[in-house]
Amino acid sequence: RRDEELLAVRDLVVNYGPIRAVSGVSIGVHRGETVVLCGANGAGKSTTIKAIMGSVPASSGSVHLDGQPITTVSAALRARRGIRLSPEGRQVFATMTVEENIRIGAHQLKATDRNTRVEELFDTFPLLAERRRSRAGDLSGGQQQIVAMGRAMASRPRLLLLDEPFLGLAPIWIASVSDAIRTVQAAGTALLISEQMARPALELADRGYVLKHGSIARRGTADEVRSMALAEEYV
Numbered sequence: 600r601r602d603e604e605l606l607a608v609r610d611l612v613v614n615y616g617p618i619r620a621v622s623g624v625s626i627g628v629h630r631g632e633t634v635v636l637c638g639a640n641g642a643g644k645s646t647t648i649k650a651i652m653g654s655v656p657a658s659s660g661s662v663h664l665d666g667q668p669i670t671t672v673s674a675a676l677r678a679r680r681g682i683r684l685s686p687e688g689r690q691v692f693a694t695m696t697v698e699e700n701i702r703i704g705a706h707q708l709k710a711t712d713r714n715t716r717v718e719e720l721f722d723t724f725p726l727l728a729e730r731r732r733s734r735a736g737d738l739s740g741g742q743q744q745i746v747a748m749g750r751a752m753a754s755r756p757r758l759l760l761l762d763e764p765f766l767g768l769a770p771i772w773i774a775s776v777s778d779a780i781r782t783v784q785a786a787g788t789a790l791l792i793s794e795q796m797a798r799p800a801l802e803l804a805d806r807g808y809v810l811k812h813g814s815i816a817r818r819g820t821a822d823e824v825r826s827m828a829l830a831e832e833y834v
């Protein structure tokens with residue numbers, strides 16, 4: 600069981616009505632591993648991530664977590680089983696404070712554990728502690744990305760899905776978000792990162808996949824994927 604993949608996606612197909620967005624994708628993530636899913640705009644990265652979270656249904660194929668099938672399990676139950684998503688465009692609760700956002704992420708913990716977890720997060724993500732009482736909507740895009748990650752990490756997930764965490768960020772914020780991702784890795788959490796701008800994500804990854812028109816065109820170590828992606832201008 601130790602060697603078994605934490606996440607195993609097999610032959611995943613997702614259709615939006617007549618549009619096939621994902622056609623036969625297989626992806627594995629081992630415990631504690633960081634895997635990048637790269638590919639051009641519209642290649643099917645977000646749809647794959649949503650199907651793993653359970654927010655869009657698989658038309659066929661399967662998703663297993665820890666060897667257990669979760670293909671038809673609701674997103675809410677998948678979250679309870681240890682998968683969390685930091686969505687594309689961050690989607691923080693803009694009118695709430697940073698702390699309130701983090702507390703929402705911790706809601707599935709036992710009430711007695713919630714305060715401890717929130718303080719732990721402020722210890723591990725100093726940037727969140729500094730802005731604890733700020734309105735999330737007043738923060739920069741990079742800060743909001745870290746709030747979204749902190750919110751997703753609040754329930755101590757085993758697998759964190761990051762959809763385009765670097766999208767639209769200035770270089771200084773790419774560095775801060777990379778640091779936040781290293782904090783997640785240090786906690787032993789496995790990561791699947793969808794990213795069109797794959798370069799900063801590949802710096803942090805063990806392995807990667809390249810999606811093209813809804814299928815896996817390439818796969819390999821982070822270095823292998825970086826050279827393929829460079830040749831094909833994904834980074």
Ligand code: ATP
Nearest residue numbers: 615618620638639640641642643644645646647795
């Ligand atoms: P992006 O970088 O823009 O997020 P992506 O690689 O994540 O791109 P998806 O968003 O998964 O790609 O989209 C894959 C395909 O599915 C595209 O052709 C897109 O137009 C289509 N698509 C995505 N969402 C929907 C939807 N809700 N209804 C219909 N078609 C959709």
